[in-house]
Amino acid sequence: MSRGHIVIEDVVKVYDPEGAAVMAVDHCSLEIEPGEICMIVGPSGCGKTTLLNAIAGFHDITSGRIVMDGEVLCSTASPQATSGPDRIVVFQNGALFPWKSNLENVIFGPVMQGKLARRAALDKGRAMMADAGLSGVEHNYPGEVSSGMRRRVEIVRALMNDPKALLLDEPYRALDSLTKSVMHEALLEIYYKNKVTIFFITHDLEEAIFLGHRVAIMTTRPCKPKKVLDVDIPHPRDYSVLTSKRFRELIEETNDAVHEEALKAFQAGEKEG
């Protein structure tokens, strides 16, 4: 079964707001296997979010092609993909609807698509939330729970759509490092149950190596893979991995490449954001 097989072929994205063309993505090619956790690492502002937006269908591309499970999402001829429930984005600062309770947020997708009746959706939503350790906050508003819980609710909301791929855009950026470590294990736990393709953007190398099957280190603006690392630490993983010898070796192996790009980004005057 090939589900969530994403092929990025020679994608170019040029922003041209006031005649001063800025190349955000430069002939980027990357293949993401079905059910793989593919981590995209690069300095802030390097263009990795542009790539994610192209897959999600929020922005168009200038040329190239993105194919998922044999279906062309976008290409030079039709540059903007249609966003749909098969590719759900979990945003950097979260996009839970603050006016809906956590449970109402979670059932939003299936109800909108008419895939489930409201009652069935509520049952499934409760079960999925319980699975993710979110029992008891169903009827709270997102603003009432911790930011770590909000992220989990959002991932559950995404999974309720039964997506082929989850697109995560630095979802844990705003969390403190302790919460972050808990969230990493929680994400892996959810992943082991659902085995969905995960396209995960981050600038945190440790996070990338801990979570990913593969880590693609991107060059800074324009963005394309500089080095793709196979993380040969077997899944399922837990936090003991962080202190393992192999983990340290992999960090050492890639640290230079990441640092080099970060330096370039810094010198280019790219700001955080």
Added chain:
Amino acid sequence: MTKLLFQRAFWRGALSVAIFLVLWEIGARSKVWMAPEYFAPFKDLLGAMGFKKDYLPWVGAVPAPSAVLKSWIAVLGMHGYWQSWYMSFFRVMGGFIAAMLIGIPFGLMLAVSRVAHGIGFPVFEVLRPIPPLAWVPASIIFWPTQEMAIIFITFLGAFYTIVINVLGGARSIDVRYFQAAQSMGSSSWDIFRRIILPGTLPSIVVGSAVGMGITWEVVVAAEMISGGGSQQAGTGGGLGFFIWNSYVGGSYEQIVVGMISIGIAGFISSELLRWGGRYATPWLRVR
């Protein structure tokens, strides 16, 4: 703990009101011991500043709170006083509800439709700087009854604020909400109903609260200018007219009674609105 806090805050507030009343009473009774001769040394300077010889603005010219209270008690039995309350409330609510019913859909329309914005917004922006009170004469000419004219003017007071807030609120909804809703399969109507509408609600509440304040300002002035509708003097032409009538009749205590009554009326309206707003936006209560 919360209760104690509440009590402390309450007593602090009561104390502040009491001190204010005492100072006012003292000031009002100070006609004698704060006589103009105290200012004699500064006469030339004061004269240069444009004050008349022996005259300075002073609280002494204002009736004392005790006198106001006495007058208030007398007025409480008058039908005209309560009729004024009713008239002003009726006008404020009429204008305000009309402003909500027209302003909210209009603001939303400007926000979601580029065409509607292109056609409607320029006219709106040209009319908006005209103060509602400038409409009084035109409004009296246009509307068949004075009552309608006054309600129209109060309507204008709230309308612009509500529209601007709705428009701004709808526009400032985070684009991620739209993207999320869209990727989860929402139709345009779903996005309007489930994202734009609730996302704008907090701004609607704020706009209404500000609009309500303006409405009271406007209704009082409109009542004064238009002579309180077709009512006979003293039979209740609204609280604004009540004040004006008291002034014309030389009953200075009643002026203050009218002013405080408007303060109370405005406070009641704001509280009602705040209560409604909290009810409409429960997710904002949680922080």
